[in-house]
Amino acid sequence: MLRELAELTVLDEQNPQSFRVRAYENAFSGLQRRGDEIAAMSRAQLQKIDGVGKSTADKIREYFDTGRVAKLEALREKFPPALVQLSKIPGLGPKSLARIRSELGVENLDDLRRAIAGQQLRELPGFGAKSEEKLAAAIERLGLTGKDRRTPIRDALPLARRVVAALEELPEVAMARYCGSLRRFRETIGDIDIVVATAEPESVMQAFASMPMVSDVIARGDTKTSILTASGLQVDLRAVKPEQFGAAILYFTGSKAHNIKLRQRAIERGWTLNEYGLLDSETGRVIASETEEEIYAALDLQWIAEPMRENTGEVEHSADGTLPELVVLSDLNGDLHVHTSYSGDGRSSLDDIVARAASRGYAYLAITDHGEDLAINGVSRERLLEQRERLRSLQDDYPDMRLLHGCELNIAPDGGLDYDQDFRMQFDWCVAAVHSHFELPRVQQTERIIKAMQNPAVNVIGHLSGRYIGQRPGIDLDIDAVLEAAAETGTAIEINSALKRLDAASDVLRRARDSDVTFVISTDAHHTDELTRMQWGTLQATRGWVAKKRVANTWTVNEFLSWANDRRAG
DNA sequence: GCCGTTTTCGGCCCGACTGTTTTCAGTCG
Numbered sequence: 001m002l003r004e005l006a007e008l009t010v011l012d013e014q015n016p017q018s019f020r021v022r023a024y025e026n027a028f029s030g031l032q033r034r035g036d037e038i039a040a041m042s043r044a045q046l047q048k049i050d051g052v053g054k055s056t057a058d059k060i061r062e063y064f065d066t067g068r069v070a071k072l073e074a075l076r077e078k079f080p081p082a083l084v085q086l087s088k089i090p091g092l093g094p095k096s097l098a099r100i101r102s103e104l105g106v107e108n109l110d111d112l113r114r115a116i117a118g119q120q121l122r123e124l125p126g127f128g129a130k131s132e133e134k135l136a137a138a139i140e141r142l143g144l145t146g147k148d149r150r151t152p153i154r155d156a157l158p159l160a161r162r163v164v165a166a167l168e169e170l171p172e173v174a175m176a177r178y179c180g181s182l183r184r185f186r187e188t189i190g191d192i193d194i195v196v197a198t199a200e201p202e203s204v205m206q207a208f209a210s211m212p213m214v215s216d217v218i219a220r221g222d223t224k225t226s227i228l229t230a231s232g233l234q235v236d237l238r239a240v241k242p243e244q245f246g247a248a249i250l251y252f253t254g255s256k257a258h259n260i261k262l263r264q265r266a267i268e269r270g271w272t273l274n275e276y277g278l279l280d281s282e283t284g285r286v287i288a289s290e291t292e293e294e295i296y297a298a299l300d301l302q303w304i305a306e307p308m309r310e311n312t313g314e315v316e317h318s319a320d321g322t323l324p325e326l327v328v329l330s331d332l333n334g335d336l337h338v339h340t341s342y343s344g345d346g347r348s349s350l351d352d353i354v355a356r357a358a359s360r361g362y363a364y365l366a367i368t369d370h371g372e373d374l375a376i377n378g379v380s381r382e383r384l385l386e387q388r389e390r391l392r393s394l395q396d397d398y399p400d401m402r403l404l405h406g407c408e409l410n411i412a413p414d415g416g417l418d419y420d421q422d423f424r425m426q427f428d429w430c431v432a433a434v435h436s437h438f439e440l441p442r443v444q445q446t447e448r449i450i451k452a453m454q455n456p457a458v459n460v461i462g463h464l465s466g467r468y469i470g471q472r473p474g475i476d477l478d479i480d481a482v483l484e485a486a487a488e489t490g491t492a493i494e495i496n497s498a499l500k501r502l503d504a505a506s507d508v509l510r511r512a513r514d515s516d517v518t519f520v521i522s523t524d525a526h527h528t529d530e531l532t533r534m535q536w537g538t539l540q541a542t543r544g545w546v547a548k549k550r551v552a553n554t555w556t557v558n559e560f561l562s563w564a565n566d567r568r569a570g
Numbered sequence: 571g572c573c574g575t576t577t578t579c580g581g582c583c584c585g586a587c588t589g590t591t592t593t594c595a596g597t598c599g
Contacts, residue, residue, distance in 0.1 A: 016597075019582060023571035053572050091588095093597050128590060180599090193599080219598095221587050226598095236599075238586085251584090256599075263583045274584055 008075035026051035082108035150188035152470035154499035179252035191234035201239035246291035251275035257311035307543035324547040334364035337522030344377035366404040371418030404428035415451025424457035433462030460492040497537030509544020
C-alpha cells in the first residue's frame with residue numbers, strides 16, 4: 001500500500017523528489033525494519049515506528065480495518081494501470097508524462113505510439129525531435145529494459161566481473177570495482193554500476209563504450225557512461241580520481257537509504273558527503289575520501305559490510321558498536337555439501353574433489369552425493385558403500401583434513417527420506433533437501449520440512465526453499481515454524497552458495513537473528529571449480545546478519561564433530 | 571508526510587548527462 005502510494009504520488013505531484021513520496025518510502029522502510037506483526041497495532045503504537053506519523057498510521061489502520069485506503073483509491077482513479085505502465089518507460093518522467101497526457105490526451109502505450117508516429121511530441125515545449133526518437137527507442141526495448149526489470153545475480157555477477165577485469169587491464173585505470181546492488185549482494189539487480197579510479201577519465205570512457213558487450217550507448221559524458229548489453233542489461237561506468245575512490249564506491253554502492261543516513265550524519269557534523277569525498281561544508285576541506293573505512297571512521301561508525309547497507313538498522317548498530325561479528329571467507333574450515341561423479345549430475349571425481357578441498361586448507365569435508373530416490377542422479381546403496389571405502393582409504397593421504405562420508409537425502413512430500421534409518425545413521429553427516437513437489441500447500445510443505453528435521457540422521461536442511469532465483473519460486477513455508485523446529489531439534493539450516501539458489505534467502509536468515517538456529521555455509525559443488533563459491537555463501541550470510549559463532553563450519557574440527565555427533569546420538 | 575536538547579515551522583542528500591534552452595528543466599541513480 002505504501003509503495004503504491006509512493007509510486008502514484010510521484011505522478012500526482014510530478015516530482016520524483018517529492019517529500020511526501022520520501023515520507024511514504026521512509027515509513028515503508030521503518031515497517032520493514034520492524035519485521036513484526038503490525039495488523040493488530042493501534043494508531044499510537046504504529047506512530048512509534050520510525051517514519052510513521054499520524055497520517056500514515058491512520059492509513060495503515062484504515063487498510064487493516066476496511067481493506068481499502070481512500071487516498072490510494074483516489075490516486076488509482078486518477079492514474080489507471082495503463083498510465084502507470086507508461087511511467088515505467090526509461091526516460092519518461094512524471095513531468096513529461098503529465099504534459100503528453102494533458103496536451104496530447106495520451107492515456108496508454110498505443111496512444112503514445114500514435115503520438116510519436118504523428119510527430120506530435122516534438123511540438124510540445126521542452127520536447128524536440130531527439131526526445132521523440134529516444135522515447136520511440138525506449139518503447140521498442142521496453143520488454144528488455146523497463147524500469148522494473150531485474151536481472152538474477154547469477155547472470156549479472158559474471159558479466160560485472162568480466163567488465164571490471166577488462167577495465168583493470170587498461171593502463172590508465174588504477175582501480176575498478178562493481179558497486180550498486182550487486183556489491184550489496186542483492187539476489188536480483190537492476191543495473192550494473194562500476195567505478196574506476198583514473199587520472200584520464202576520457203580515454204577510459206572511450207575504451208568502455210567500445211567494449212564488445214556494448215550493444216547501445218545510452219549516455220556518454222566526461223566522467224560517466226551508460227551502455228546496454230545485447231540482453232538489455234544496463235551498465236553504468238563512473239570515473240573519479242584515485243584519491244576519491246573510497247567516497248565514490250561508498251556512494252555508488254548505496255543503498256540510497258543507507259547513503260541518506262550517512263549524509264545526515266555528515267550534516268550533523270557540519271560536513272557534506274558526496275561521491276568525491278566527505279567535505280567541510282564551509283571550507284570544502286576534505287575530511288576523508290580515499291577509502292570507505294576512513295569515511296565511516298570520520299562519521300564515528302564501524303565499517304559496515306556491503307550486504308548490510310540497506311538502512312535496516314546497520315547504521316545505528318554500527319554507531320553503538322553492536323554489529324554482529326560476521327563470517328569472512330577465511331573463517332570457513334570445511335565444506336559440508338559437495339557432490340562427486342558418483343551422483344549423476346556430479347562432474348568431478350571423488351579424488352579430484354578431495355584434492356581441491358585440501359588445497360583450500362579445509363580441516364573437514366563432507367561428501368554428500370544424492371540419495372537413491374532422486375531420479376537419474378541418485379546413488380544406490382552399493383555404490384555409496386563403495387564410495388565410503390574409497391573415501392576411507394583417501395583419508396590416509398590427507399592427515400590434516402577429516403573426510404566425512406555423507407549423503408544428500410531427498411525429502412519426500414510426506415517428509416520421508418531415502419534408504420532406511422539404519423543405513424542413514426551410518427553416514428557421518430546428512431543433508432536433507434527438497435528436490436520435487438514444489439507446489440504443495442504451505443501447511444504440507446512446513447510439515448514436510450519439520451518432519452525431516454526431527455529425524456536424528458539429518459544434520460542440516462539443504463537449500464531450504466528449493467528456489468532458483470528469477471526462474472522458480474521456492475516452496476511455500478511457515479518460516480517461523482521452521483526456524484523454531486530448527487532451534488528445537490538442533491538441525492542446522494544451510495546457506496547454499498550457488499548463485500542461482502542463495503537459499504535460505506537473506507530475509508529468512510535475518511528473521512532467525514534472535515533465535516538459536518545453527519547455520520552451515522555450503523557450496524553444493526558439483527565440480528571442483530565450484531568449491532570457490534564459498535565466497536558467495538559468506539556474503540549471503542552477511543546479508544542475513546548471521547553471526548560468525550552460529551555458523552558451524554567456522555568451528556574447529558573438534559568443535560564441529562562434537563556438535564555433529566551429539567545431534568546424531570540424539 | 572515526518573520530524574525536533576539549534577523543535578511545532580521550515581527544513582528534508584547530491585550530482586551527471588541530455589536536450590532544449592540561451593541558463594535550465596527533466597530524468598536518473
